[in-house]
Amino acid sequence: MTVNPKIEEAGFRPASRIGAVGVSKILQIGAKAAAMKREGLPIIILGAGEPDFDTPDNVKDAAKAAIDAGDTKYTALDGTPALKKAVVEKFRRENGVDYEIDEVTVATGAKQILFNAFMASLDHGDQVIIPTPYWTSYSDIVEICGGVSVLVSCDAEAGFRLQAEQLEQAITPKTRWVLLNSPSNPSGAAYALQDYRPLLDVLLRHPHVWLMVDDMYEHIVYDDFKFVTPVALEPALKQRTLTINGVSKAYAMTGWRIGYAGGPKALIKAMAVIQSQATSCPSSISQAAALEALNGPQELLKERRESFQKRRDFVVSRLNEIDGLSCRTPKGAFYTFASCAGVLGKKTPKGNTINTDADFTDYLLQEAHVAVVPGSAFGLSPFFRISYATSEAELMEALDRISRACAELR
Template identity: 65%
Template sequence: MTADTVASLAFQPAQRVRAIGVSEILRITDNANALKRAGRPVIVLGAGEPDFDTPQNVREAAVRAIGRGDTRYTVLDGSPAMKAAVQLKFKRDNALDFALDEISVSAGAKQVIFNALMASLNPGDEVILPAPYWTSYADIVQICGGVPVPVACTGENGFRLDAAQLEAAITPRTRWLFINSPSNPTGAAYSAAQLKPLCEVLLRHPQVWVLADDIYEHILYDGLAFATPVAVEPRLRERTLTINGVSKAYAMTGWRVGYGAGPRALIAAMAVVQSQTTSCPSSISQAAAIEALTGPQDVVAERCADFQARRDFVVAALNRAPGLHCRVPEGAFYTFASCAGVLGKRTRGGALLQTDSDFCRYLLQDFEVAVVPGSVFGLAPYFRISYATSMAQLEEACARIIAACAALE
C-alpha cells in the first residue's frame, strides 16, 4: 500500500465540523487542571458551573424514582409530569401559559438550542448573535448549516444590543436572533424597558424568530426584575422559543435537563430531531428536575445572595488592578473585564502582551490563575472570570491578578 493510498484512506471529518473544535473554555480548563495534577497551585476560574451541591430534596427525589423503578424510557421530549412542572414554572415565574405540546425537554439547554436550529435552519440562513456570546452558539449555528452574524456590543452600552444595531444586522436571510439575559460571558441583563425597542424592530421583520436563552434567570442582582422577550411583547409569541433549565439555578449541571417552550410546529420539529439523537432525557434526571421546579425555592434566593457577595468582591478587586477595568454585571456568575490597559506592556521575562489571549496565558503561566480571553466569546480585549467558586479561592486569585498587573513593565 502506497503512502498516497494510506493518505486517501485516512479519516476526513465532515465539512460541517472541519472549522469547529472542542469548546475553547473546556480546553483552557483542561490545561489548567493538568497543571494542577502536576502539582502547581493553579486556581481555575474558567468553568460556568456552580460550586454548590444539588439541593438535598432534589437528590432525594432522584433516589425515590430509582426505588420506584422509574428507569425506563419516557415520552420522547419529556414525561407528562416533567412538562407539567415546566408549565408550572413558566406560569409562576414569568406569567406565561404554555400547553404541554408547546414544551420540549432535552438533555440540557444546549440540546434544546441544537434541536431548534437543526429543525429550522436551511443552508445560508443567518443567526444574529449579540457579541460577546456563549461560544457554543456560533458553533451550533455552523453545524446546522447556518451563518453566525456577530454584532459587537461593547461595555459602553452595557454589553447589550440596541435597536439600531439590530435593525442594521437584519437581512432577508436572517432567521433567528439570540437573546441571552443575564448573559454568559458578561453577566449583562436586559430590563423590560431595554427589550421593548428590540421587540419593536422584530415586529417589523416577521421572518426573524427569537431564541431567548434564560438559563441564568434566577441569578439576578440588586433587585432587578427579570424580563424575557415574549412576556415583554406577546405578539412575538408565535416566533419565540424560550429556553431554560435546571443546571445553573439548582446546581444540576451533570443531571443534563433543559427545556424550551414555543410554537407547536417548532416543538414538533424539534422532537423529530431529538428522536434521532438522544431520544428522551434521563428518567431519573427528569424526576429530580420536577422536584427542583416544583419544590421549595428558598435555596435559589439564598445562593443568589452568595453569588452577589462574590460578584461585589471580584469587581472591586479587578478595578484595583493596574490596567484593568470591570463593569458591574447585573446577573449570572461572571465578570467580563477589559484588559486593554495592560496590552503593550511586557512581562518581567520580556514577553510583549499584544492580545487578551496573551494576557490570559501570562496569568496562567506566571501567576497560576486560569481565566478565559474575551476573543473566545467574540469580543476583545476582555477576559472572563467565573466566580462560581469559594470566596477563599477568589481572594487568592484576585490577589495574584493584581500582582500580575503590577509586575508588568
C-alpha cells in the same frame, strides 16, 4: 489480513460541516489548567461555568426515589407529562406566560434544545443574529446546522447589550433567528423591560425573523434588577419565539443535563423529530430530579443568589483596584467580564509583550497560576472572563495573584 494502503494513507476525513468548529476555548483552557494542577502546580481555575454549590438534597432524594421505584425505563420522547406540566406551571408562575403541554419540550441540557431548534429550522445559508460577547457554542451550533452566524459587537458602553439600531441593520431577507441571552454568559449583562422594548419593536416590523431567548441564568440576578422574558412583554411574538431555560445553573444541576423550552407547536414538533434521531428521551432519573427542582422548595435560590452577589461585589471591587484593568458590575449570572486594555503593550518579567487578551490570560496561567478565559473566546476583545462560582478563599487568593502579576508588568 492486508490493509489497503490507499485507505490507510487517506486516514480520517472530517465532515465539512465541522471543518471550522473546534472544541470550546473554555474547555481547552480548563483542560490545560487541570493538567498543570495534576503536575502539582497550585492552579486556581476560574473558568468553570457551573455553580460550586451541591444539588439540593430534596432533588437528590427525588432521584434516589425514582431509582428505587424502578423509573429507569425510556420516557416520552421529549419529556415526561409530569415534568412538562411542571415546566408549564413554572412559565406561568414565574414568567406570566401560558404554554400548553404540546408547546413544551425537554432535552438533555439547554445545549440540545439549541441544537434541536437550529437543526429543525435552518436551511443552508440562513442567518442567525448573535450579539457579542456571546457563549461560543451558539455560533458553533449554528454553523454545524448549516446556518450563518451574524455576530454583532456590543461594547461595554452599551452595557454589552444589543441596541435596536444594530438589530435593524443586521436583519436581511436571509435572517431566520436573533438569539438573545439574559443574563449573559460571559458578561453578566441583562436586559430589563426598557432594554427589550426597542428590540421587540424591531422584530414586530420583521415578521420573517424569529426570536430565541436563553434565560438559563434567570434566577441569578442582583441588586434591584427585575428579570423579564420577552414573550411576557410582547405576546404578539409568542408564535415565533422559543424561550429556553433549564435546571443547570439555578439548582446546581449541570451534570444532570436537563434543559427545557416553550415555543410554537409546529417548532416543538419539528424539534422532537431531531431529538428522536439523536438521543431520544432525556434520562428518566434526571427528569425526576428536575421535576422536584421545579416543584419543590425555592428558598435556596435566594440564599445562593445572595452568596453569588457577595462574591461578585468582591471580585469587581478588587479588579477595579488593579492598574490596567477595569470591570463593569454585572447584573446577573456568575461572571465578570473585565477589560484588560490597560495592560496591552506592556512586557512581562521575561520580556514578552502582552499584545492581546489571550496573551494576558496565558501570562496569568503560566506565571500567576490563575486560569481565566480571554474575551476573544467570546467574540469581544480585549476582555477576560472570571467565573466567581468558587469559594471566597480561592477568589481572594486568585485576585491577590492577578494583582501581583499585573504589578510586575512594565
